[in-house]
Amino acid sequence: MPSPDLTATTETLAPIAQRADAPATLPEITAGGLTWRPATKADAPALLDLRNTIAEADAEPYREVIEEITELFDAPWRRFDTDSLLGHDADGTLVAYAQVESMPGDTRTVRVVLFGGVHPARRGEGIGRELFAWQLARGRQVLAESGKELPARLAVYAEDDGPVAKARIVERAGFTPRRFYSELRRDLRHLDADPLPDIAPDGLRVVPFSADLDEATRLAHNDAFRDHWGSEPQTPEQWTHGRTGFAPQWSVVVVDPDPDVDALLADPDTDAATADALRAGQPLVVAYALNERFDEDFAVRGYTFGYTAILGTRRAYRGRRGAPAALVAGMHAMRADGMEFACLDVDTENPTGAQGIYAGLGYAKTHGSRMLSIEL
Structure with missing residues (x-):
């Protein structure tokens, strides 16, 4: 079922403080007899153990490493002192956690x-229900505190085959499924018999990712995803944060070696940051495939793989096969390092026809997930 039209304008919206309907105080959590406090970076090992224990119990297709947890605490926009909770039992063992996160770059929807x-051993005691009530209340406070007079969203992500009890808690709180995602994979083991196509993008140059093209790639990403539902511009801090799994050796960008600067500057869709870069004579990245490697997931899935985290094309360059060329080049790099599969996730309502591109390249669905939200 298509997602509802969520195109409310700021002119038709009530003030964010009113829409958020934030409580003055947060609900107390009494279930389970736990002791609650905010998380700190010193809690990273215990938090890693808990999150991986939950992932294993819920048959989630991933595991985390300590670097992924510690880097959560390094982002300056995260406020763990007010936006997190850890629940410990009488022995001091961590048995529950919560985090409420907002993004600094949101300009269309906050x-x-x-x-x-x-x-898993403490489920069925009402802890999850009360903890989620705290998260929801704190989330409403964060929206009210943002001061951004924009459409607003409270969101939860869930695997399609995740715990039924958790899904019920979320849906009873008023969250509705809005977007659906498919994880796809492409077999790289038999490229002699099942080759990848040779793709030469029209008038463009496919090059390995390099640090000097990182900012140009961020600008390309912000343009490419401007018309994707739920996407927001990434600030430089957001863009470079959370790269524990980043595999630059597998990542590829596509550059226009001779852009029509005058035409791009005259195009009203060219954003100000890109315009400044063009005037300064900086490289113009027009498509990209940024890939990641998660060795800790290999045993969980039973095969080695590379993961395409972000793939996109500037809107003015769609149809010139830049993104498919970058994707295929990245898959060849993965295979050269011995990876058996290439994986990625796709929004099932992607506006660029990505599903057809992936199917044409031999990707097939392995499982799905969804986003549930309250739209304000």
């Missing part, structure tokens, strides 16, 4: 995402 979980 978003708050709710994360959390309860140790």
